[in-house]
Amino acid sequence: MTTFFELLISGISLGAVYALIALGFVVIFRATEVVNFAHASLLFAGGYVTALLTDDIGFWAALIVGIAGAAVVGSLVEFLVIRRYRGRDHSVLAIVTIGVDIVLLTDLTRRIGTDVLPLGDPWGDKIVQIGPLAIPETRIAALLTAALVIAVFLLAFRYTSWGVAMRAAAEDREAAALMGVRLGRVSLSAWAVAGALAAIAALFLTVFPTPGLERNTSLVALKAFPAAIIGGLDSTTGALAGGLIVGVTEAMVTGYQDELSFLGRGLGEVAPYLVMLLILLARPAGLFGTRELTRV
Amino acid sequence: MPHAALQVGALTAGYGPVRALREVTLTVGDGAVVAVLGGNGAGKTTLLRAISRTLGFHGGAVAGGEISFGETRLDRLAAPEVVAAGVVQVPEGRRVFARMTVADNLRAGALGAPRGSRSVSLERVHDLFPVLLERAAQPAGLLSGGEQQMLALARGLMAQPKLLLLDEPTLGLAPLAAERIAERIREINRQGTSVLLVEQNAAIALRVASEAYVLETGRVALSGPAAELAASDEVRRRYLGVVDEDAAADAERIADAAPVLRRWQP
Ligand SMILES: Nc1ncnc2c1ncn2[C@@H]1O[C@H](COP(=O)(O)OP(=O)(O)OP(=O)(O)O)[C@@H](O)[C@H]1O
Numbered sequence A: 001m002t003t004f005f006e007l008l009i010s011g012i013s014l015g016a017v018y019a020l021i022a023l024g025f026v027v028i029f030r031a032t033e034v035v036n037f038a039h040a041s042l043l044f045a046g047g048y049v050t051a052l053l054t055d056d057i058g059f060w061a062a063l064i065v066g067i068a069g070a071a072v073v074g075s076l077v078e079f080l081v082i083r084r085y086r087g088r089d090h091s092v093l094a095i096v097t098i099g100v101d102i103v104l105l106t107d108l109t110r111r112i113g114t115d116v117l118p119l120g121d122p123w124g125d126k127i128v129q130i131g132p133l134a135i136p137e138t139r140i141a142a143l144l145t146a147a148l149v150i151a152v153f154l155l156a157f158r159y160t161s162w163g164v165a166m167r168a169a170a171e172d173r174e175a176a177a178l179m180g181v182r183l184g185r186v187s188l189s190a191w192a193v194a195g196a197l198a199a200i201a202a203l204f205l206t207v208f209p210t211p212g213l214e215r216n217t218s219l220v221a222l223k224a225f226p227a228a229i230i231g232g233l234d235s236t237t238g239a240l241a242g243g244l245i246v247g248v249t250e251a252m253v254t255g256y257q258d259e260l261s262f263l264g265r266g267l268g269e270v271a272p273y274l275v276m277l278l279i280l281l282a283r284p285a286g287l288f289g290t291r292e293l294t295r296v
Numbered sequence B: 001m002p003h004a005a006l007q008v009g010a011l012t013a014g015y016g017p018v019r020a021l022r023e024v025t026l027t028v029g030d031g032a033v034v035a036v037l038g039g040n041g042a043g044k045t046t047l048l049r050a051i052s053r054t055l056g057f058h059g060g061a062v063a064g065g066e067i068s069f070g071e072t073r074l075d076r077l078a079a080p081e082v083v084a085a086g087v088v089q090v091p092e093g094r095r096v097f098a099r100m101t102v103a104d105n106l107r108a109g110a111l112g113a114p115r116g117s118r119s120v121s122l123e124r125v126h127d128l129f130p131v132l133l134e135r136a137a138q139p140a141g142l143l144s145g146g147e148q149q150m151l152a153l154a155r156g157l158m159a160q161p162k163l164l165l166l167d168e169p170t171l172g173l174a175p176l177a178a179e180r181i182a183e184r185i186r187e188i189n190r191q192g193t194s195v196l197l198v199e200q201n202a203a204i205a206l207r208v209a210s211e212a213y214v215l216e217t218g219r220v221a222l223s224g225p226a227a228e229l230a231a232s233d234e235v236r237r238r239y240l241g242v243v244d245e246d247a248a249a250d251a252e253r254i255a256d257a258a259p260v261l262r263r264w265q266p
């Protein structure tokens, strides 16, 4: 039973991190109707900047620069690439983001090579004992940070003018423009926010028990795709639910893989995608979504 | 004090090869209500899109002519800048943000307004449309058609327009609801906002407006004081559903010949 609760907490913590990524994904989709396949490279860019600077300027400063850096990369992608294709078919835009992803990832992985870059976080491999449960500090930090960031984000989305403009533009771009909403700014801010959220996620995907940022980190980030799709591509609530479902599923399946070994090795990696397929069979638009992926 | 009149001069616009407006010239004086009448496809919506600079959303463009509001040339601006200049459109089909609450729709309307003006505007639209205050927390998609039209008008007013462009505000409304909207438009105008009113419902439009233009396949076919147009045979026949004397006589003879309707009895 202890194992179960340890896995549950670790799964929720992992899920909260996936939710950060999925939330950015959803924000971009709502603001610009673009399925952003370059999302993992935004995350990677943020993590890379933090890793690069952490020795020189200290972890916290490096983290902030990393978050800002990912926001800038996101804005640049929007400004230099996506904006040129405005009004085109959505599938064209999705393919354009795949191109952007390949360019960014190729460059970043070339720089990293086979290195593993630690981000220099203050938690290390410390374990906290809560009653009978032994939980890594990094998991608790991830959970608290992600919960806080998500709460701030959702409040801003609901109550600020920025949030109202985002939601209005997501529902009806022309009507929003008639209200004086600057769609270019909405789209730019969506990419910047998504980049920043991804950079925070990058930190928690590379801390203990993971050794650091390496070329495979972007593959880990890809698990936020099923999270976003499970929840529904255009739903912020869905991003949270999807993230948690994927995180807990992965943690459980990996934790109990000896018991599940009859299903084969590496099931933890595949499980999120299996869950996604099952949920899409029942609900093609995702749990909270209103739009099916086929309409993208 | 004609400091903010809308001037449309020889405006030509279209969608790719389709010419939807040809050399349209029109003026909305400061404080006036001007109606634009015309049948389906006459170019009424295209005219408003050209003024609000949203033709681009439909693959259309202005090909010639000019549009100015007071000293400002609108035809060089982007849509949000037209709003900032004081010209706000309430589009055809209401287009409220269905998934957002009534209150958030009104907030969205204020996004283009000067900061700090929101509470004043909110008070004004709640005075004009008290029902919106009752429904503040409801998703706009759940309102009735008439209430959605009120919300669309109110949302437009939140930007504190000097000139309001209305695209068929009574479309799809029952006569009583249409009448109520017309009355509100008069009140909005009394409070100092000029109105360019696009309508197929000529009877209502000619009662609300002081001047009117009739568009036919993209051209101005007739224009003049609303009262004169309302009295002209052509407008009566084509837009007010009033038949001329001969036709009326014909109709009467047919009616006499036809069997009188009787209540259906089981
Ligand atoms: N997006 C578009 N692409 C191509 N042609 C268009 C487009 N929108 C309108 N048109 C054409 O432009 C002309 C004018 O259309 P417009 O919508 O301005 O008419 P309208 O007077 O508003 O009609 P209605 O009363 O039916 O709303 C029509 O011939 C129409 O077919």
Ligand SMILES: [Mg+2]
Pocket: B044, B045, B046, B092, B167
């Ligand atoms: Mg129209």
